[in-house]
Structure formats: C-alpha cells, structure tokens
Amino acid sequence: MEKQNSVVVMKNICKSFGGLQALKNVNLNLYEGEVLGIVGDNGAGKSTLIKILSGAYTKDEGEIYVFGEKRDIKSPLDARNLGIETIYQNLALVPEFTPVENVFLARELRKSLLRLRVLDRKKMKKEMAGTLKKIGIDSAMLGAVTRNLSGGQQQSVAISRAIHWDAKIIIMDEPTASLGVEESRRVFHVVRQLKEKGVSVILITHNMHSIFEVCDRIEVLRLGENAGMRMREKTTPQEVVGLIMGERP
Amino acid sequence: MVNSVQLILRKWKILEYAYPNFRVLTTLFLIFVAAMILLSNLNPRFFTVVNLTNIMTQCSIYVIMGIGMTLVLTTGGLDISIGSIVGLSTVLMGITMVLLRYPTWAGVLIGLAVATACGAFNGFFIVGCKVPPLIVTLGSLAVFRGLAYVLSEGELFFGFRRDFVWFSRGRVLAIPMPIWLAVIVFILGYYLLNKTVTGRHVTAIGGNEEAAAYTGVRIRRLKFLTYVLSGLLAGVAAIIYTARLNAAQPTIGMGDEIHVLAAVILGGTSLFGGRGTMLGTLLAVVLLQVVSNGVLLAGVGFFWQQVLIGLIFIIVVAFRTLGKREA
Numbered sequence: 001m002e003k004q005n006s007v008v009v010m011k012n013i014c015k016s017f018g019g020l021q022a023l024k025n026v027n028l029n030l031y032e033g034e035v036l037g038i039v040g041d042n043g044a045g046k047s048t049l050i051k052i053l054s055g056a057y058t059k060d061e062g063e064i065y066v067f068g069e070k071r072d073i074k075s076p077l078d079a080r081n082l083g084i085e086t087i088y089q090n091l092a093l094v095p096e097f098t099p100v101e102n103v104f105l106a107r108e109l110r111k112s113l114l115r116l117r118v119l120d121r122k123k124m125k126k127e128m129a130g131t132l133k134k135i136g137i138d139s140a141m142l143g144a145v146t147r148n149l150s151g152g153q154q155q156s157v158a159i160s161r162a163i164h165w166d167a168k169i170i171i172m173d174e175p176t177a178s179l180g181v182e183e184s185r186r187v188f189h190v191v192r193q194l195k196e197k198g199v200s201v202i203l204i205t206h207n208m209h210s211i212f213e214v215c216d217r218i219e220v221l222r223l224g225e226n227a228g229m230r231m232r233e234k235t236t237p238q239e240v241v242g243l244i245m246g247e248r249p
Numbered sequence: 250m251v252n253s254v255q256l257i258l259r260k261w262k263i264l265e266y267a268y269p270n271f272r273v274l275t276t277l278f279l280i281f282v283a284a285m286i287l288l289s290n291l292n293p294r295f296f297t298v299v300n301l302t303n304i305m306t307q308c309s310i311y312v313i314m315g316i317g318m319t320l321v322l323t324t325g326g327l328d329i330s331i332g333s334i335v336g337l338s339t340v341l342m343g344i345t346m347v348l349l350r351y352p353t354w355a356g357v358l359i360g361l362a363v364a365t366a367c368g369a370f371n372g373f374f375i376v377g378c379k380v381p382p383l384i385v386t387l388g389s390l391a392v393f394r395g396l397a398y399v400l401s402e403g404e405l406f407f408g409f410r411r412d413f414v415w416f417s418r419g420r421v422l423a424i425p426m427p428i429w430l431a432v433i434v435f436i437l438g439y440y441l442l443n444k445t446v447t448g449r450h451v452t453a454i455g456g457n458e459e460a461a462a463y464t465g466v467r468i469r470r471l472k473f474l475t476y477v478l479s480g481l482l483a484g485v486a487a488i489i490y491t492a493r494l495n496a497a498q499p500t501i502g503m504g505d506e507i508h509v510l511a512a513v514i515l516g517g518t519s520l521f522g523g524r525g526t527m528l529g530t531l532l533a534v535v536l537l538q539v540v541s542n543g544v545l546l547a548g549v550g551f552f553w554q555q556v557l558i559g560l561i562f563i564i565v566v567a568f569r570t571l572g573k574r575e576a
C-alpha cells in the first residue's frame with residue numbers, strides 16, 4: 001500500500017440517541033484523492049457517522065482531525081468552511097427555489113446597490129452555469145423551480161452544490177438510491193472526475209455494485225462499530241457481505 | 250394568429266415556471282381591476298379622490314400587519330396574536346400618554362417596545378421551547394388581551410396630544426400619514442424578503458427546514474426575528490389605530506389577526522411556508538378593502554359584506570388549488 005496523506009481522521013467517535021448508542025468508538029481514515037465506501041446494514045451507524053463529519057449531528061466523544069488539525073465541528077457551516085461538502089440522501093433541496101438559489105443557499109453572492117447589500121442573482125446564475133458545464137450537465141434547467149425538475153436533475157443540483165465550492169472532501173449519502181441506470185452512471189462519472197482532481201470522496205451505500213464500481217477502499221460498520229476495512233482489489237462482494245452480516249472468517 | 254396565441258401561451262408557461270407567484274399576482278390584479286370598474290359603475294361616489302384616499306388609509310393598518318404576517322408564514326410559522334398585541338400596545342400608549350402625560354415620543358417608544366417584547370415572547374416559546382406556533386400564539390392571544398384589560402381596568406383613555414394624533418390625521422404632500430407608514434413598511438418588507446440574504450433564508454426555512462439547516466442557515470435566529478418583527482409591526486399598527494380613534498381601549502385590534510391572515514393567504518403566501526409574496530399581500534389587502542367599501546356604498550348591508558368577503562377568499566383560493574392540481 002502506497003503512503004498517503006490523511007485528510008480526515010475520526011478517532012473513537014461515540015454518539016448516543018437517548019438510551020441507544022449509535023456509535024461506539026468508531027475510527028475512520030480518509031486519504032487524499034481516494035473514494036472510500038462506507039457500508040453496513042440498516043442501523044449500522046453509517047449515516048450517523050457522516051452526519052457528525054458534516055456537522056448535522058454533534059459527537060458525544062472522540063476527536064476529528066481535518067488536514068492534520070484537530071477541529072470541532074459544531075454545525076454544518078463549520079464543516080462547509082473546512083471544505084467538507086455533503087450530498088444528503090434526500091438531497092436537502094428547497095423545492096420552491098431555483099437550482100441557482102439552492103446551490104448558493106447560505107452562501108449567496110451579494111452586490112452593492114445604492115450602498116445596500118443585495119443579492120447578485122445574475123452573477124450566481126453565471127457561476128452555476130460554469131459549474132454545470134464542468135460536470136457535463138445541460139444548463140437549460142436553470143430557468144425552472146427545483147420542484148419541477150426530474151429526480152436526476154435534482155441530483156445534479158445537489159451535486160453542483162457540493163462541487164461548486166471547490167470542496168476537498170465530499171460526502172455522498174446513498175447518491176444513487178433513487179436514480180435510474182443512466183443517471184447512476186453519470187454520478188459515478190462525477191465521482192471519478194473528482195478523484196482525478198484530488199478530491200476525497202466518502203460514499204455511503206447499500207449497493208454492492210456501486211462499491212465495486214468506484215470505491216478504492218471499503219470500511220464496514222456493524223452495530224455502531226468498525227467491522228473491518230478492505231482494499232477493493234483484494235476483496236470480493238461475498239467477503240464484504242460477510243463482514244456486513246457479522247460472519248467472522 | 251393562432252401561432253402568436255400559442256407563442257403567448259408558451260411565454261406565459263415559461264414565466265410561471267420561473268416565477269411561481271406570477272399567476273397568483275396577475276389573477277389578483279385582474280380581480281382588482283374588475284372590482285374597481287364594477288364598483289365605479291354602481292356608485293358614482295366610489296371612484297372619487299376622497300373615497301379612494303379613505304380606502305387606502307383604512308388599508309394601511311392591515312398592510313403593516315400583513316408584512317409581518319407574510320414573513321412569519323413564509324418561514325412556516327403562524328402568529329395569531331397580533332390583534333392582541335395591538336390591544337396591549339394601545340393600552341400602554343394610553344396609560345403613558347394620557348394618564349401619565351409622558352411626551353409623545355416616549356409613549357410611542359413604549360408602545361413599540363411592548364409590542365416588540367410581545368413578539369419576542371412568542372419567539373421564545375416557539376423557537377426556544379419548540380412549542381408549535383399555533384399553540385403559543387393562541388395562548389398569547391389570550392395573555393396579551395387579558396393584560397390589556399388588567400392594565401386598563403377596562404377603561405377608555407382619550408384626549409391624546411395633537412402631535413400624536415398627527416400619526417393619523419397628519420398629511421405630508423397631501424397624503425395621509427398612515428399611507429406613508431404603510432408604504433415605508435411595505436418597501437422595507439419587500440426589500441427584506443426579495444433582495445436580501447435574510448429573505449432568501451426565511452423562504453428556505455419554510456420550503457425545507459432540514460435543507461436550510463444542512464446548508465448552514467441560522468434557523469433559530471431567523472425564526473425568532475420574524476416573530477419579533479411581527480410584534481413590532483403590530484405596534485406600528487397600534488399607533489395608527491390609537492391616533493385615528495384618538496382613544497385607547499383594550500378591545501382595539503380584536504379579530505384583526507383573522508382579517509390579516511386571510512389577506513396574506515389570498516395574496517399567494519403559503520400557509521405552510523416556503524412561498525411568500527409582499528406584493529400579493531399588498532394587493533389582497535387593498536382588494537378586500539375595496540370590495541368591502543364598494544359593497545357598503547352600493548347599499549348592501551354590513552352583515553352581507555362579511556359574507557361576501559369570506560366567499561371571495563374561499564373561491565379565489567379554491568381556484569388556485571384546482572389550477573395547481575392540473576399543472
């Protein structure tokens with residue numbers, strides 16, 4: 001295994017919801033420019049773990065290092081300011097907003113009008129068209145409200161929001177769960193493009209096919225604990241399924 | 250000919266796609282124009298400067314409260330306590346300015362401060378304690394009105410100073426003060442909702458609160474702010490009310506929350522958040538006022554006026570819902 005730089009290190013992360021301990025001393029390493037798959041059964045703690053990294057939840061115990069520095073991620077804004085963007089399973093888009101408004105939500109561009117700070121819609125639209133071009137998506141949809149877009153187009157909006165800000169770390173929670181074959185393929189294409197640019201991607205999925213298609217490394221969680229890590233080239237779907245189910249070799 | 254009609258229809262579709270409020274606003278405007286033409290023909294006294302100024306002056310209170318209500322509804326919230334805030338604020342102004350003979354500026358400031366505090370009270374329980382807005386403001390509707398009775402002991406305060414009555418009877422450039430106040434509040438509200446980051450975030454909260462939270466919108470702070478603003482604007486309305494009657498009494502503003510809520514929804518703001526339009530609120534308030542005034546002038550009794558307004562409200566919203574289902 002070649003020597004690589006860690007961009008994210010999560011150490012001994014614990015999280016409880018009421019009496020239920022969702023995560024027990026979970027560790028996670030993410031290297032520069034890799035695609036890390038996190039897999040596990042329902043309730044294994046995958047979503048909880050990445051929501052702690054993305055700032056949606058706060059951890060009870062443990063430490064998070066981003067680019068080697070210890071960081072306290074208390075809110076989604078903290079995570080985004082550290083260069084961590086997340087594509088949530090439900091996409092987290094505002095249906096009544098245009099794609100541009102969604103991409104720039106909480107990071108709107110402003111201009112000065114008669115000494116007042118107002119939204120600069122024109123500039124935001126222009127920048128977003130550039131981003132869409134980068135991932136090879138038609139910018140015709142920019143005129144519509146997000147609610148009126150197809151599932152695949154909405155996914156594109158969510159992806160644009162993540163990559164627009166030149167994030168170094170992108171988390172994708174079940175990105176292909178509600179997509180067709182062609183649309184899933186496009187998502188994988190974007191993931192590979194990101195990887196080529198040196199972006200580290202965390203992919204959470206149920207889908208074995210997705211894992212073996214794009215991931216370099218696979219981290220298995222089971223019942224809120226680390227259940228094993230495998231390199232993609234040195235494992236088989238059978239072995240990974242075995243780890244998910246808790247069958248010890 | 251056919252081609253150009255098709256072209257117009259297609260243009261319309263595109264507009265609707267990009268601006269969800271477009272249809273609502275044009276429909277309201279057309280109803281408004283139709284009502285104006287009809288009412289002018291029914292009674293020659295309707296379309297006169299005096300009568301129209303009168304209508305606009307009556308509108309001002311509802312426009313001011315409607316701007317606050319629009320903000321609250323846009324976040325997915327609700328504030329039905331504004332009528333009671335008006336009552337409490339009025340009583341405080343009566344006590345300070347009539348009973349204690351405070352200077353006008355002090356009385357007005359106290360009235361506004363009390364109204365703002367009422368809004369903060371609502372905001373505290375809704376945002377801080379996560380009690381549903383309907384419950385909190387239903388409770389505070391009773392609390393604020395009750396306090397208004399307690400503090401005034403049910404009494405009427407009258408005989409305000411002339412500089413206070415100016416808020417209702419004064420004119421600047423021949424236009425009455427209430428209209429000026431409403432115009433200023435409307436412009437500020439329009440600017441806030443449509444041109445600022447805060448406005449975008451307020452709308453995002455109502456549209457998808459989770460999405461707003463995940464992207465880093467300061468949800469709690471903004472929700473709190475909308476209730477505070479709603480209270481403050483009820484205070485501004487209270488100033489106009491009190492100055493107009495030249496008297497303060499605890500029953501003032503009773504039932505206004507329903508009128509304002511109806512107008513805001515008629516204007517196209519969603520009761521469930523995520524869509525708010527200041528222009529719609531303005532148009533709807535004026536429309537309702539024009540219709541009630543015109544109907545009264547046409548000789549239909551006051552009781553029928555209420556029936557008619559309620560029916561207009563239901564029918565317009567029903568048409569809107571039907572239209573949406575087809576699309």
